[in-house]
Amino acid sequence: MSSEASRPGPAPGALLLCRSEPDSVASVAQLLCERMLLTRSGEGWSVLVPEGKPWLHGEEPVDRVLTGWATALAVGAPWPVLALWWDADRAGYTLASGFRRPVGYVWLANGTPAGEDEAMRTFATRLGLDLQPRDLLDHLDRLERLTKPDPGTDARARLRGLLAVLTRVGVALPAGLAPGEPADRLREVARVQPDARPIEPAARRAMTRAEPDAVEGSPVTTPWLPWTSNPGFRALALAQVAVGLPLAAWGVRRHSGGWITAGALLVAHGALGLAYGLAVPRD
Numbered sequence: 240m241s242s243e244a245s246r247p248g249p250a251p252g253a254l255l256l257c258r259s260e261p262d263s264v265a266s267v268a269q270l271l272c273e274r275m276l277l278t279r280s281g282e283g284w285s286v287l288v289p290e291g292k293p294w295l296h297g298e299e300p301v302d303r304v305l306t307g308w309a310t311a312l313a314v315g316a317p318w319p320v321l322a323l324w325w326d327a328d329r330a331g332y333t334l335a336s337g338f339r340r341p342v343g344y345v346w347l348a349n350g351t352p353a354g355e356d357e358a359m360r361t362f363a364t365r366l367g368l369d370l371q372p373r374d375l376l377d378h379l380d381r382l383e384r385l386t387k388p389d390p391g392t393d394a395r396a397r398l399r400g401l402l403a404v405l406t407r408v409g410v411a412l413p414a415g416l417a418p419g420e421p422a423d424r425l426r427e428v429a430r431v432q433p434d435a436r437p438i439e440p441a442a443r444r445a446m447t448r449a450e451p452d453a454v455e456g457s458p459v460t461t462p463w464l465p466w467t468s469n470p471g472f473r474a475l476a477l478a479q480v481a482v483g484l485p486l487a488a489w490g491v492r493r494h495s496g497g498w499i500t501a502g503a504l505l506v507a508h509g510a511l512g513l514a515y516g517l518a519v520p521r522d
Contacts, residue, residue: 250422253325256321257284271311274438275287276426280411283409286429300326306333313335319335319336321405322334325418331344346398356383359379359386416429
């Protein structure tokens with residue numbers, strides 16, 4: 240069986256940037272059932288560094304896996320998720336936000352743009368880069384430069400340019416967490432950060448421990464459902480199930496582990512939300 244790790248050229252890698260504090264991200268990221276490291280990445284931002292087994296030891300390409308993960312995280316939480324990914328042939332990003340269709344852009348390894356210019360404008364809007372009108376033209380100009388040919392700029396440099404723009408909204412990756420680095424190197428850097436914490440696929444055990452308190456009616460805020468304090472959480476749970484089922488089915492038809500994971504996560508997250516809503520009376 241071939242894998243991305245066996246292909247010539249730089250090893251594939253990825254980072255997941257979440258616009259939220261690490262405590263909130265940790266509770267949702269466990270449901271991806273993937274070992275990761277989590278650390279702060281600027282003011283109001285966190286970064287997840289995945290181990291990378293789906294693309295390093297399997298057939299699934301890194302961009303497809305990351306799109307599925309970002310979509311699942313963003314639908315399961317009230318904050319956007321930006322996936323940065325790269326492999327021997329290309330590099331790019333996917334921005335997922337709520338139930339909206341993800342937006343992304345791709346560059347070939349030599350830096351040749353291979354995406355739609357409009358995607359950059361949508362990207363800027365969804366991340367709030369246009370909240371200050373006086374800076375709008377500057378933000379868009381810097382992003383649009385990334386969509387123009389530049390013989391001296393490869394795909395990794397394009398991603399670094401994107402991150403430079405994101406400093407305007409608080410993103411600040413720890414030194415060494417840079418696009419283009421192999422997964423092992425990224426994890427080494429993340430592991431030594433002062434606030435680094437491991438994310439293990441242990442959400443089921445955490446849910447089992449939390450359930451007795453919920454049944455007894457104790458005022459518990461479960462770490463695995465961070466949005467249950469919102470009045471409309473039952474509607475969100477139903478929507479997650481409704482979106483997750485066809486998403487998982489589509490992933491099965493496409494033999495896509497990333498989308499199967501995303502769909503299964505949404506179904507499980509929504510079902511657990513509904514169960515929690517029935518077990519714990521609301522005021």
